[in-house]
Amino acid sequence: MERFLSPFLIGLIFGAGIAVSGMINPAKVLNFFDVAGTWDPSLAFVMGGALLVTFIGYRLVLKRPGPIFGGSFQLPTRKEIDRPLVVGSAIFGIGWGVAGFCPGASIPALGLFQPDAYVFVAAMIAGILIARAIRRSLDARRALQV
Amino acid sequence: MTEFTPLQSFAGGALIGLAAVLLMALHGRIAGLSGILTGILPPAASDWPWRASFLAGAVAAPILLALVWTPDFSSPTPRVWLIPGGLLVGIGIFFGSGCTSGHGVCGNARLSVRSITATLTFMATAGITVYLIRHVFGGF
Numbered sequence: 622m623e624r625f626l627s628p629f630l631i632g633l634i635f636g637a638g639i640a641v642s643g644m645i646n647p648a649k650v651l652n653f654f655d656v657a658g659t660w661d662p663s664l665a666f667v668m669g670g671a672l673l674v675t676f677i678g679y680r681l682v683l684k685r686p687g688p689i690f691g692g693s694f695q696l697p698t699r700k701e702i703d704r705p706l707v708v709g710s711a712i713f714g715i716g717w718g719v720a721g722f723c724p725g726a727s728i729p730a731l732g733l734f735q736p737d738a739y740v741f742v743a744a745m746i747a748g749i750l751i752a753r754a755i756r757r758s759l760d761a762r763r764a765l766q767v
Numbered sequence: 768m769t770e771f772t773p774l775q776s777f778a779g780g781a782l783i784g785l786a787a788v789l790l791m792a793l794h795g796r797i798a799g800l801s802g803i804l805t806g807i808l809p810p811a812a813s814d815w816p817w818r819a820s821f822l823a824g825a826v827a828a829p830i831l832l833a834l835v836w837t838p839d840f841s842s843p844t845p846r847v848w849l850i851p852g853g854l855l856v857g858i859g860i861f862f863g864s865g866c867t868s869g870h871g872v873c874g875n876a877r878l879s880v881r882s883i884t885a886t887l888t889f890m891a892t893a894g895i896t897v898y899l900i901r902h903v904f905g906g907f
Binding site: 673 | 769772774779780785787789792795816818824829830832839840841843846852854858861864866867872877892893901
């Protein structure tokens with residue numbers, strides 16, 4: 622239940638949200654950024670709906686001692702604004718502006734059986750693996766210097 | 768052109784938020800797609816089953832919805848450009864520790880300064896990129 626069915630059903634709700642919101646459609650996402658052209662402000666309403674529910678929901682949930690299926694709430698603890706955060710986010714935005722897919726929209730788009738989504742997701746996974754290899758070699762070099 | 772859909776988009780966004788709240792309430796996890804996906808790539812994290820199940824649910828959603836409704840889909844970007852686009856997204860979310868769902872929804876809802884910074888950054892560079900492609904280089 623807590624290992625497979627529950628996360629599957631939550632993923633189903635997430636994917637339905639991406640589909641219903643229109644964010645599964647790269648044309649709609651790219652038009653949000655095209656203020657000077659075929660502007661479609663819908664993405665702002667998606668973020669509005671998602672933030673409203675999450676802002677209120679998290680406040681109720683995080684008052685509880687822990688998650689219903691056990692363990693503890695795993696929340697990021699880092700606070701510092703470092704170079705990887707800013708440079709990485711900048712690179713992500715460039716790729717998002719080129720492709721019109723972000724990770725959360727591209728995964729449900731696989732269920733539409735559109736070849737474009739498969740090309741994007743394959744390239745994105747390659748990018749994650751390349752980044753992981755880069756970080757590993759940077760860490761190894763740093764360890765040698767110390 | 769795509770049609771402006773404020774109500775439908777707000778409702779879809781609320782579903783995304785509901786998924787984020789349920790994942791925290793039941794499993795104690797942030798609903799960040801970059802993190803969830805990275806954790807199933809080999810060498811996979813030990814907690815890969817919930818991650819793989821969540822992703823399977825996300826893929827299954829439009830398949831089940833297709834029984835009653837199919838969303839609009841069109842990708843203006845030429846297919847070959849999706850390869851550099853995807854590579855940049857993959858590299859960027861890894862070093863930036865998140866994307867539109869993890870930073871944009873979950874992190875901003877927690878008023879995390881890192882997530883607010885990340886969101887402003889990727890929204891800005893995406894906007895500049897689309898402007899350059901469409902209005903300076905006359906591309907897609």
